[in-house]
Amino acid sequence: MTSATTTASADLVATDVGLRYQVASRKAEVEALRGLSLTIRSGTFVTMVGPSGCGKTTFLKAVAELVSPTAGSITLGGRSLQETRDQRAMVFQDASLFPWFTVEKNAAYGLRMRGVNAREARARVRPVIEMVGLAGFEKAYPHELSGGMQQRVNLARALSVEPRLLLMDEPFAALDAQTREYMQAELMRIWNQSRVTVLFITHQIDEAVYLGDRVVVLSSRPGRVVADIPIELDRPRDLRVKRDKRFSEYEEQIWSLLEIRQAEAGSGGSA
C-alpha cells in the first residue's frame, strides 16, 4: 500500500508490536496484538478501524502507556514512550470528566499535573475552551452538560497540554447519530486550527473515512495492519463530502476488507 513516509518526518513509529495478557478468570492467555507495525507522519490524522475486539483500543492504550507491549517497540519522534510522556494526550471513549471539577478545572487537569500553577493553567485553558466552543461554560459541572459538550471538554483537556500526538479512543461512539456527525465536523474545524498528529480509533467506517488522511484497517485478534488506505479527499472537508462518490468507494473498499477478515476469523484458525 502507499505509505510514503520518510523517517525524518515520522512521528509515531510502531514496530512489530505484540501484546499478550493473562485473563485471570479463565486462566487463558489472550493475544491482543501480533506484529503490528505502523508509522504516522507528523501532522497527519490517522484513523484505525477493525472488527470489534481486534485490539485497536489495546494498541491505543499501549501508545498511552496504560498497558505494555510484550513484543516490538513504539517510539515517538525517535524517542521512547517514557521519554515522551508529556508529548501525548488522550481523549477517552467515555468522557471521563471528574464530576467534582468544573469544566475549567477538568480542562486544566493535564497542565496542573505537570506542575503548572492554577492561575497560569486557567489562562492557558481559556483559549482552548473557546476553540472547542465552550466559552461561557467554564464554571459549569460535567453533569450539567450534554454528552457532546462533555466530549468537547474531554478534547479540551487533551489539547490544552499541547500534545505532539493526540490519541482518540472512539470518542463519539456513545453519542446519538446527529450529535456524532456534528462533532465530527467540529473536530475537523478544531483540528484545522491545531494540526496535531492524531491517532483516532473508531468502529464507524464513515467516520474513519471522513476524518482520516489515512485509514488503517486491523485484522481480527491478534490485531495487525492488513491495509493502510490513503484518503485523497480535499481538505478542509465538510459533511457534504460524505455524499461524494469517492467517499462511498472508500467505504466499500474498507467494508469488503473487514468482511473478508470477519469471514476468515469465522472459518476458524487464520491470521
Add this chain to the structure above:
Amino acid sequence: MTAAGQALDERAAAQEDGDDGRLGSGRSWERLVWGVIGIVSVLVVWDLLTRTGLVSDVLISSPGGVVRAARIEYESGILWSEIWATASVWLTGLALAAAVGIVVGLVSGASRIVGHVAEPWLRLLYSIPELALIPILIVWLGLGYTFRVVIVFLSSVFYIAINALAGVRAVENKYFEVAAVYHASPISTFRTVIIPGAFPYILTGLRQGASRALVGAVIAEFLAANNGIGFMITIAGSTLNTSRAMFGVALLGALGIISGELLRRIESRFDGWRVS
C-alpha cells in the same frame, strides 16, 4: 454490604426526586401532610386512652404529661446542661471516629497492601457489637468521661471507615486512567481522584455513624454518668416518672433527627459527584 446498598438506594431516591419536577414536589407536599396526620392521630389516641383511664398514665405517661415534664425540665434551668452533657460526649467521640475512620478507610482503599491487611480487621470489628466490650472497657478505663467517649468512638468508627473504604472502591477505573494518562503522582491521584470520589460515601458513613454514636452515648450514660439525657432517663425510670423518661427519649429523637437531616442536606449537595 450495607454501605453500598444504602448508597444505591439513595441514588435511586435522588433520581426519583429529580425526574418529575412538579409531580415530585406535589407528592412530597402530600407526604408531609399525611405524615403529620399520622403522628398527630397517634398522639390524640394516646391522650384519649389515658384521659378515659383505659390505661394508666403512670405506666405509659401521656402527651400532656410529656409536655408538662418538658416544662418542668426547662424551668429547672438544667435542661441545656443535660443536653450539652450528652452532645459534648457524642460530638467528641464522633469527631475522633471521623478523623480515624476516614483516614483508615481512605488509606486502606488507596493502598492495595494496606487494604489487604486492614480489611479483614475492619470487617471483623464492624461485625462485633461494640457494646459487648463494655465490661472490659470498664476494667480498662473506669466509669467516666473517657469511658463514654470511647464507647461513642467504637460505636461509629468502623461504620465510617468501612464506608470510606467502599467509597474508594466505588471510584470508577476510568478516573484512574485519566490520572495515569496525565501522569498524576500518587499524591495528586489521592487528592484529585480518591478523596473527592469517595466523598459522598464518607458523608453517608458519617450520617450512619452519627446515629450509632448517639446510641453509644446514651448507653454509656445509662452505665456511667451523673448527667446527660441518658442519666436523666435512668433516674426518671427508677422513680417511676415515666413522663420525664419519655421526654428524655423525645429529646434523643430530636437530636437524631436534626443531625441526620443536617448531614443528609450536606450529602444531597454532592449528588452530582455520584453520577458520572
